[in-house]
């Protein structure tokens with residue numbers, strides 16, 4: 314690969330986290346500060362057109378400003394995902410780097426958010442951080458929400474709130490992987506959750522923003538995902554996209570059951586690692602991966618690469634809107650089959666990444682059969 318080709322990278326700067334989310338056990342398996350990715354290793358990363366800094370909770374790191382400074386030299390755009398709890402640290406960093414985007418994960422309206430996040434006062438802190446960032450003129454600010462049974466009714470109200478505040482609104486649904494140290498996440502009432510996504514898709518399509526129309530397509534894909542169906546677009550992770558974890562391990566994504574390692578940037582150069590036989594083995598794995606996840610980290614690059622499919626979907630649905638016809642989740646075969654009894658809850662559960670035969674304990678996943 315030419316070193317000039319810009320990649321899409323996610324840098325997991327720490328596995329430490331101050332929250333105790335119901336859908337993620339990462340806080341039980343934190344990294345130790347002394348083993349977390351160093352500035353020297355970050356300097357070895359390739360040129361990127363987009364970098365997501367994430368965790369754990371990235372603002373736990375004392376040297377996050379130095380990390381952003383180094384990544385600014387390598388990347389055209391940086392977005393930090395955070396739970397928004399450390400308001401002062403976030404405001405201080407954005408004063409120094411006003412172009413950096415901030416996505417604060419809020420898991421519902423106040424009561425629901427605090428319950429899911431396991432952070433008393435988490436909603437007020439996150440929301441206050443968002444408002445203060447906006448008041449200071451920060452443009453690239455937004456909410457992120459992981460939709461599940463418990464918070465699905467808050468989906469459209471939270472979108473409307475973000476819209477009123479002129480903010481971005483990013484969605485996800487439950488996933489299982491080594492990264493979340495969790496294998497039992499699953500949507501129980503799929504039609505109910507899908508209906509709330511359907512409401513959001515219609516709000517997005519009804520807006521005047523082309524970016525939101527494409528977000529509508531992403532959320533349409535989330536409905537497809539929660540029914541355990543094949544991805545609407547191919548997954549090309551590890552080809553022009555990568556994740557790096559706090560230990561310097563470079564991986565295709567954060568969605569695999571076990572960690573897949575292409576190489577280690579603490580001990581290798583980028584070119585050596587990226588062009589290695591091990592990296593090719595991981596790419597081969599990606600080509601046949603059947604986890605069908607639909608997270609923005611893998612879908613956004615795919616939507617850019619295979620733009621025709623989402624673009625045609627957007628055009629078709631905007632035309633429908635002009636004829637006063639709305640988007641319906643029953644455009645998806647899986648929703649019709651579920652309604653008609655041809656696809657059952659058990660079949661969807663089986664196709665999902667949820668594995669009830671495992672237990673997460675002390676931050677690791679065990680097979681319950683061997684316990």
Ligand code: SF4
Nearest residue numbers: 330332334337339369
């Ligand atoms: S989902 Fe994020 S904020 Fe919640 S425990 Fe996991 S790493 Fe922390």
Ligand code: SF4
Nearest residue numbers: 548566568569602606
């Ligand atoms: S489908 Fe893609 S993003 Fe998901 S686990 Fe497989 S390789 Fe990773």
